[in-house]
Amino acid sequence: MKIGIKYCGGCNTNYDRTALVEQLKSKYSYYEFEPAEVGIEYDVLLIVSGCKRLCANYDLLTGKRIIIIDSENEIIL
Amino acid sequence: MALMTGEQYIESIKKMNMQIYMFGEKIESAVDNPILRPSLNSVKATYELAQLAEHEDLMTATSTITGEKINRFTNIHQSTDDLVKKVKMQRLLGQKTASCFQRCVGLDAFNATYSTTYEIDKAHGTKYFDNFVKYMKYVQENDLTVDGAMTDPKGDRSLSPSKQDDPDLYLRVVERREDGVVVRGAKAHQTGITNSHEVLVMPTIAMAPEDKDYAVAFSVPVDTEGILMIVGRQSCDTRKLEGSTIDVGNSEFGGMEALVVFDDVFVPNDRLFLNGETEFAGMIVERFAGYHRQSYGGCKVGVGDVLIGASALIADYNGVSKASHIKDKLIEMTHLNETLYSGGIACSAEGYKTESGNYMVDLLLANVCKQNITRFPYEIARLAEDIAGGLMVTAPSEKDLRNLKIGPYIEKYLPGVNGISVENRLKVLRLIENLTLGTAAVGYRTESMHGAGSPQAQRVMIARQGNIKGKKELAKAIAKVN
Numbered sequence: 001m002k003i004g005i006k007y008c009g010g011c012n013t014n015y016d017r018t019a020l021v022e023q024l025k026s027k028y029s030y031y032e033f034e035p036a037e038v039g040i041e042y043d044v045l046l047i048v049s050g051c052k053r054l055c056a057n058y059d060l061l062t063g064k065r066i067i068i069i070d071s072e073n074e075i076i077l
Numbered sequence: 078m079a080l081m082t083g084e085q086y087i088e089s090i091k092k093m094n095m096q097i098y099m100f101g102e103k104i105e106s107a108v109d110n111p112i113l114r115p116s117l118n119s120v121k122a123t124y125e126l127a128q129l130a131e132h133e134d135l136m137t138a139t140s141t142i143t144g145e146k147i148n149r150f151t152n153i154h155q156s157t158d159d160l161v162k163k164v165k166m167q168r169l170l171g172q173k174t175a176s177c178f179q180r181c182v183g184l185d186a187f188n189a190t191y192s193t194t195y196e197i198d199k200a201h202g203t204k205y206f207d208n209f210v211k212y213m214k215y216v217q218e219n220d221l222t223v224d225g226a227m228t229d230p231k232g233d234r235s236l237s238p239s240k241q242d243d244p245d246l247y248l249r250v251v252e253r254r255e256d257g258v259v260v261r262g263a264k265a266h267q268t269g270i271t272n273s274h275e276v277l278v279m280p281t282i283a284m285a286p287e288d289k290d291y292a293v294a295f296s297v298p299v300d301t302e303g304i305l306m307i308v309g310r311q312s313c314d315t316r317k318l319e320g321s322t323i324d325v326g327n328s329e330f331g332g333m334e335a336l337v338v339f340d341d342v343f344v345p346n347d348r349l350f351l352n353g354e355t356e357f358a359g360m361i362v363e364r365f366a367g368y369h370r371q372s373y374g375g376c377k378v379g380v381g382d383v384l385i386g387a388s389a390l391i392a393d394y395n396g397v398s399k400a401s402h403i404k405d406k407l408i409e410m411t412h413l414n415e416t417l418y419s420g421g422i423a424c425s426a427e428g429y430k431t432e433s434g435n436y437m438v439d440l441l442l443a444n445v446c447k448q449n450i451t452r453f454p455y456e457i458a459r460l461a462e463d464i465a466g467g468l469m470v471t472a473p474s475e476k477d478l479r480n481l482k483i484g485p486y487i488e489k490y491l492p493g494v495n496g497i498s499v500e501n502r503l504k505v506l507r508l509i510e511n512l513t514l515g516t517a518a519v520g521y522r523t524e525s526m527h528g529a530g531s532p533q534a535q536r537v538m539i540a541r542q543g544n545i546k547g548k549k550e551l552a553k554a555i556a557k558v559n
Contacts, residue, residue, distance in 0.1 A: 005130065006134075007131040007133075007134060009133070009134040009136065009162065009165055009166065010131050010132050010134075010169060011135060011168045011169045012165070012168060012169075012172075017131055035130040048131075055134075055161075055162070055165070056134050
């Protein structure tokens with residue numbers, strides 16, 4: 001499964017977004033994680049937002065499934 | 078090269094032949110100078126964060142001029158969302174550097190000049206907008222850092238530029254040639270000039286027809302012949318020469334300012350963005366000031382985040398974090414800091430489209446934001462000093478801590494709670510000192526007071542934008558005044 005990661009800009013995050021993504025990568029090491037790019041349809045597009053504002057711009061990104069994380073309690077795949 | 082890496086940026090500055098003076102001596106390399114290097118690192122951070130997936134959403138934008146991905150510090154705002162993201166980017170950089178990262182003045186100058194040149198051309202049939210769009214393309218394609226230069230030395234503040242005893246106290250055109258103009262004068266308080274590739278000069282006040290030679294805006298490389306930079310002193314600046322990482326408080330990042338002299342500098346025609354159209358001097362000043370007052374609602378907030386964090390840390394280290402008055406002081410600091418942020422976000426969200434197509438902040442809210450900035454960082458700093466305790470200014474030096482004879486006494490008598498080293502306690506105290514009265518206080522305190530205009534300048538704008546007449550009508554309607 002190919003997972004595209006799109007972060008918000010991280011201006012005032014409520015948790016350590018990159019640490020959480022590293023946890024996910026470690027937990028699901030059999031999946032392929034990469035920074036999301038325009039033009040690729042991912043199995044999962046993972047939007048990692050530092051707060052509930054969810055200001056990450058992912059209009060041009062595509063995924064069969066879109067998962068939004070906005071707190072460190074939401075490790076679900 | 079739409080996006081430079083941090084290292085490419087450093088290399089690009091190394092290649093410049095700037096005329097920099099400090100402590101009465103010419104500085105051969107700004108890149109290697111221990112007093113200037115932290116300020117270069119802060120600008121470098123604006124390049125490095127743009128390379129990171131976890132920050133690119135704020136740090137980059139898509140250029141409407143080139144269609145390429147660019148650093149947001151070279152962006153022409155295309156929406157209120159762009160304005161909001163600018164403030165968020167500035168908060169992020171304040172958090173990451175705990176200092177002035179210097180690149181905002183250029184960004185604010187770009188957007189003010191972009192919309193103003195469009196309107197000058199419309200009124201006068203000039204080609205300044207074309208000149209400026211070509212210039213922005215060059216800036217964006219090469220990911221340049223540009224110093225926005227506005228403040229003239231001003232001399233006798235009661236006199237207009239052309240009435241000063243020394244006509245050079247405001248930067249002016251001294252010669253008009255077929256291929257351009259020659260300018261003379263100076264710009265004071267130039268933040269980040271030694272870390273910039275270019276300087277974008279604007280007039281400093283609204284001007285009357287007799288001030289025609291002073292109504293000039295242009296850009297040139299900072300190593301153009303005739304440009305000379307005299308670096309300003311900062312409180313505790315020479316601590317950076319001592320080799321201590323603790324005593325400086327922030328060993329990696331900082332800011333810098335300089336008096337920049339333009340001693341008969343040639344400006345080619347295609348780099349002129351205003352040249353004698355005096356009625357537009359006020360517009361470019363007002364727009365630049367508006368954007369820059371918005372900026373402070375981001376950058377100072379990010380630095381405030383670090384100061385609040387340091388205050389909470391030292392409370393932990395001192396064993397007082399459970400005291401109700403300490404908790405209340407941290408709440409107050411947070412309240413003040415987020416109020417500043419609210420102003421930055423509000424004036425961005427309420428922005429509007431200019432005739433040129435770029436977006437301008439709401440001027441009333443931007444001025445309210447900056448007016449708060451002239452006050453709240455001082456109160457946040459006062460509370461930080463209150464929480465830190467007197468050791469912040471009486472602690473021994475790192476050399477004493479490392480000294481084999483007296484170091485053990487410092488270890489014995491200056492611990493806080495168990496499990497926290499004396500060294501870490503001193504590091505946090507020095508960070509608070511740095512932000513409240515050391516080198517970073519230039520940016521966090523006095524720049525908050527006078528940067529982007531002194532408090533009275535905002536009050537003039539608030540009076541102009543406040544619509545007291547409309548408010549009177551509201552009161553009359555409610556009171557049923559005939």
